[in-house]
Amino acid sequence: MLNADQAEQSLPQAANEADDMGLPPLLLGTYTPKVDDKGRLALPAKLRGQLGQGLVMARGQERCVYLLPQSEFRRVAVQIQRTSMGNKAAREYLRVFLSGAVEQKPDKQGRVLLPQMLRDYAHLSDDVVVIGVGTRAEIWDTKAWESYLESKEQGYSDIADDVLPEVEF
Numbered sequence: 001m002l003n004a005d006q007a008e009q010s011l012p013q014a015a016n017e018a019d020d021m022g023l024p025p026l027l028l029g030t031y032t033p034k035v036d037d038k039g040r041l042a043l044p045a046k047l048r049g050q051l052g053q054g055l056v057m058a059r060g061q062e063r064c065v066y067l068l069p070q071s072e073f074r075r076v077a078v079q080i081q082r083t084s085m086g087n088k089a090a091r092e093y094l095r096v097f098l099s100g101a102v103e104q105k106p107d108k109q110g111r112v113l114l115p116q117m118l119r120d121y122a123h124l125s126d127d128v129v130v131i132g133v134g135t136r137a138e139i140w141d142t143k144a145w146e147s148y149l150e151s152k153e154q155g156y157s158d159i160a161d162d163v164l165p166e167v168e169f
Contacts, residue, residue, distance in 0.1 A: 025050035027132035059100035067137040
């Protein structure tokens with residue numbers, strides 16, 4: 001079993017191995033940066049390298065903001081676009097998703113501007129939570145995230161067998 005220091009050191013190695021295998025980055029953890037007066041968010045250092053030099057912010061589900069590496073955003077957008085244009089739900093989803101998407105490049109301090117449109121959509125104040133959710137990160141208003149997490153806690157245990165039937169812990 002790895003101790004905390006060994007686990008910390010193995011994360012960059014695991015990220016490099018994932019890159020070598022052509023896998024998307026694995027974004028993990030919970031972080032509590034602040035949004036400054038200019039609407040900028042300092043990306044958590046552990047996520048910065050995995051998100052890359054450029055990223056895309058978009059409207060997420062449950063009133064959060066998605067942060068995706070550009071390659072992952074492109075993969076998702078292409079997958080949605082492959083859905084039949086005759087599918088009204090797919091057209092509507094694509095319109096909302098892509099119209100709210102913004103490309104960002106972190107500045108030298110690792111900050112990105114949270115566009116007002118996305119701050120309004122997710123009801124973001126200066127107190128936010130950034131969570132890693134596998135191939136994307138999400139930005140939540142702190143109170144909204146705490147409420148969401150509390151409301152889903154029991155369900156998390158209840159649905160484990162349905163969602164993870166093949167995974168053994």
